[in-house]
Amino acid sequence: MIKLFSLKQQKKDEEGSARAGGSQKKASAAQLRITKDLNELNLPKTCSTEFPDPDDLLNFKLIICPDEGFYRGGRFVFSFKVGPNYPHEPPKVKCETAVYHPNIDLEGNVCLNILREDWKPVLTVNSIVYGLQYLFLEPNPEDPLNKEAADELQSNRRLFEQHVQRAMRGGQSCFDTPLGCESLRDDIQVRADIGRQGNAHRTRIAYCCYVRSLIASSKNYKVMQMSSERFYTRGNQKTIHNFNKL
Amino acid sequence: MKVTVKSWTGVATWRWVANDDNCGICRMPFDSCCPDCKLPGDDCPLVWGACSHCFHIHCIVKWLHSQPQQQCPMCRQDWKFNNK
Ligand SMILES: [Zn+2]
Ligand SMILES: [Zn+2]
Ligand SMILES: [Zn+2]
Numbered sequence: 001m002i003k004l005f006s007l008k009q010q011k012k013d014e015e016g017s018a019r020a021g022g023s024q025k026k027a028s029a030a031q032l033r034i035t036k037d038l039n040e041l042n043l044p045k046t047c048s049t050e051f052p053d054p055d056d057l058l059n060f061k062l063i064i065c066p067d068e069g070f071y072r073g074g075r076f077v078f079s080f081k082v083g084p085n086y087p088h089e090p091p092k093v094k095c096e097t098a099v100y101h102p103n104i105d106l107e108g109n110v111c112l113n114i115l116r117e118d119w120k121p122v123l124t125v126n127s128i129v130y131g132l133q134y135l136f137l138e139p140n141p142e143d144p145l146n147k148e149a150a151d152e153l154q155s156n157r158r159l160f161e162q163h164v165q166r167a168m169r170g171g172q173s174c175f176d177t178p179l180g181c182e183s184l185r186d187d188i189q190v191r192a193d194i195g196r197q198g199n200a201h202r203t204r205i206a207y208c209c210y211v212r213s214l215i216a217s218s219k220n221y222k223v224m225q226m227s228s229e230r231f232y233t234r235g236n237q238k239t240i241h242n243f244n245k246l
Numbered sequence: 247m248k249v250t251v252k253s254w255t256g257v258a259t260w261r262w263v264a265n266d267d268n269c270g271i272c273r274m275p276f277d278s279c280c281p282d283c284k285l286p287g288d289d290c291p292l293v294w295g296a297c298s299h300c301f302h303i304h305c306i307v308k309w310l311h312s313q314p315q316q317q318c319p320m321c322r323q324d325w326k327f328n329n330k
Contacts, residue, residue, distance in 0.1 A: 122270035
């Protein structure tokens with residue numbers, strides 16, 4: 001798969017140089033290095049990559065579906081942005097999926113040592129993949145980004161597990177129809193398409209679970225409450241007013 | 247039979263003697279240059295640290311410049327150039 005990309009790239013480069021009479025644009029150091037990283041990528045079976053633009057190897061997504069631990073059954077999407085200084089600087093990695101995790105905050109910032117102070121250029125995309133995978137197997141309550149989640153993991157593992165499960169149910173497929181939460185990041189809009197879903201009641205329950213888990217996992221309850229007024233259903237565009245009663 | 251050598255062309259190959267094939271920073275082979283250079287050889291030499299790790303000089307210098315502490319990017323020991 002990845003090999004195809006480099007072949008494609010090569011072909012494109014050749015075409016480009018044929019057209020430009022041999023003066024092809026040289027790939028940047030970061031591009032050269034990331035191409036090598038991706039060619040040598042050895043993904044664990046729980047991980048896969050996606051390239052929204054196959055010609056752009058500097059921006060891609062990593063999908064992790066843990067098969068054990070608290071996060072078993074979840075599906076978490078991370079965006080990788082590889083800057084021009086790679087590998088002297090680590091890629092910028094964000095979690096695009098809402099998750100209740102001591103080391104991932106609601107904005108998707110990830111606290112992983114090798115993405116920050118312990119980065120060194122001999123590390124590769126593969127090292128980061130394994131680091132992220134480990135984060136789901138062994139969430140680390142020391143040095144947390146989501147303090148509530150960290151405290152709960154230490155004080156009450158069962159409750160922690162419940163909140164994790166709830167956040168995962170709400171954030172992803174619940175009752176086999178995905179309850180969209182496309183842009184939790186921006187202004188926390190959740191579109192629960194009650195009108196279109198067969199079972200409005202079950203959808204509403206799922207939706208309530210999701211909203212609660214957001215609140216449970218939020219550092220800032222007030223912000224969540226305010227944003228909640230913007231939650232609406234796509235079917236009839238009705239704002240959910242009784243949110244506070246949930 | 248008598249052979250007279252009228253002219254000859256010498257051909258030699260060279261390799262850097264390093265304990266690895268690729269530079270750990272740019273991942274280019276040591277026999278080629280770092281991504282910022284055009285030609286391998288004396289213009290883009292290899293350097294060794296006291297820890298015995300080896301990199302393109304341009305790669306390691308760029309890394310050391312970006313760091314508050316001068317550490318080997320491979321083993322994190324303090325970086326000292328080994329002038330052998
Ligand atoms: Zn190098
Ligand atoms: Zn060089
Ligand atoms: Zn070293």
